Amino acid sequence: MNEFANESPKKDLGFILSLCALLFFTLMGIGIDADEFAQHAELEIPVWYFYLIFAVDFLMVLGIVLIFFYRKIGVYLFPIALIMHFLFHNYYLSTFLYTDVTNMFLFIGLGLLAIIPKFQFFK
Incomplete structure (x- = not known):
């Protein structure tokens, strides 16, 4: 039995708002990373760490786009x-x-609530 047989492949408002919320908190995390990068000399954070963390930031944004x-x-x-x-x-x-903890809760709560009915249309 398919509980989501009447679901449309059209991106509805709930789906888009869920992704916007995820993107908002992801951008807040990127802002924190940028602040740390601006202060990395004073905080004695090695530069290699920022290659790593900004690559992960990119993967998060890429995940939302996908x-x-x-x-x-x-x-x-x-x-x-x-x-x-x-x-x-x-x-x-x-x-x-x-911001990451909130983003996790948003993904599990709101994100999956909007994604699961549409998952049959995912490739």
Whole structure:
């Protein structure tokens, strides 16, 4: 039995707003990374760390874009990159990012609520 048989492949408002919320908190995390980069000399953060963290930031944004274009890899890429971002901050800088935690809750709560009915249209 298909519970979502009446679901349309059209991107509805809930789907777009969910992705906007995920993108908003992702951009907040990128802003934190940019602030840390601007102060990396004073905070004694090695430059290689920023190659790593900005690459993960890129993967998070790429995951959201892929979800928007109905690609299954984006549904898996985004939470993996988000968890990596959180763990890198926690391990290397000993910072607990509430933006990442909020983003995790948004992805599980709102994101999947909007994505699961549309998942049959993902390639």
